[in-house]
Amino acid sequence: MITLKAWLKNRTKTQVITVCLLLIGFIASMIFINNNYELYDRTIVQITDVQEINREDQVDTHGNEDEHVTQHIVGEIKNGSDKGKSTEFDNEYMQSLALDYELSAGDEIFLAQDGNAAGDIKRDKYFVFAAWIFLVILLAVGKSRGALSALSLLVNAVILSVALDIYIQHPSISLSLITLISIIIFTVLSLLMATGFNEKTYTAILTTLIATGVSLIIAYAALRFTGEQGLRYEEMAFLTRNPQTIFMAGLLIGSLGAVMDIAITLSASMFEMYEKNNHISIETLKKAGYEIGKDIMGTMTNILFFAYVSGSIPMLLIYFKNAAPFGFTVSMNLSLELARALVGGIGIVLTIPIAVYISIFFIRRKQAKL
DSSP: OOOHHHHHHTSOHHHHHHHHHHHHHHHHHHHHHTTOGGGOSSOEEEEEEEEEEEEEEEEOTTOOEEEEEEEEEEEEEOSSTTTTOEEEEEEEEETTOSSSOOOOTTOEEEEOTTSSSEEEEOOHHHHHHHHHHHHHHHHHHHHHHHHHHHHHHHHHHHHHHHHHHHHHHOTTSOHHHHHHHHHHHHHHHHHHHHHOSSHHHHHHHHHHHHHHHHHHHHHHHHHHHHTTTTOOOGGGTTOSSOHHHHHHHHHHHHHHHHHHHHHHHHHHHHHHHHHHOTTOOHHHHHHHHHHHHHHHHHHHHHHHHHHHHHTTHHHHHHHHHTTOOHHHHHHHHHHHHHHHHHHHHHHHHHHHHHHHHHHHHHHHHHHHTO
16 A cells, blocks of 8 residues: 555655645635535525425326425525525425436525525536546646646637627627637637647647538538428527527537547647658558548547437437337437537548648658758
8 A cells, every 4th residue: 555655755846736736726626615605696505304295106198107206395595695594395306307306405405586496406516526526537647738638628618608608798790700710719729738839730720620611511501402401490499599500500619529639639640650750651641641540430420429319318218208209209309419410420531631631741841851
């Protein structure tokens, strides 16, 4: 078993300071997040006692069985003018927990506006804890590159938030234009922060932007040619803005991640081969690049497909459990996801030759200087 003294002996001063700062940051953030009630306008209640007062079986017309449960809740108000006071209310939920919550002592919830029911569960402390796990793993594996990747992720989240806020506050500004500017910033910042200023990064940036743009043009042309037949925008029915425009913006951002991953993988591989052998022939590099691209093309396409389709599994189950026809269910729930996956797949395939030839362009320039 490794002792603290032995661990410290094998670590540099920078590593020890980093670990200490992370530990202090983790403790401070968890203390803060568990006592930040006053930051919320909605009333927060910490549950102190739960008693089940009723449970009855329910069966619908399709034979689906469930249980309706009623709990009597006692809790302490944690913020606002009634802070410290006790409150009581009943909580009703279905055992399937599709739309409701089963509450337990110790849970923290937002009280509904009428003050007589539970609203949402306060989850910020779980999110922060999971974020710390992600950060620690990222730093342990990626070291300084991992830190830059985490910073890049944070910056991209801020940029996306600002972009959406601009569109909401100024609906006259084209969402396509906002999205286009955003993905350029996403791409440049993400890759520069992750891999630095070098030809490999420049190759990945150019490849990502070109492949994403071309795939979007192909998708737009296909949708115009087919009249968007088969696409169901019902899930966007609550929007007061053009669903087609929002769908296209989603296509652009959705395909960006997969294309960027392929671009940096291929460019890094080709430049690494060149660094190992400065006199490697261009034909050999090209062949190797295509072979690498073929190896990762299938897996990345499948990843993209599963990433999009997985979000629709709950709705698929609901439709199937209520005896909805298979074709209708798939059309209603998967038409947009499959379209996104196809566009992303087109982007992935296009990325391979684009990355290979742009990498070769920069490598030739390097060889010319030898």
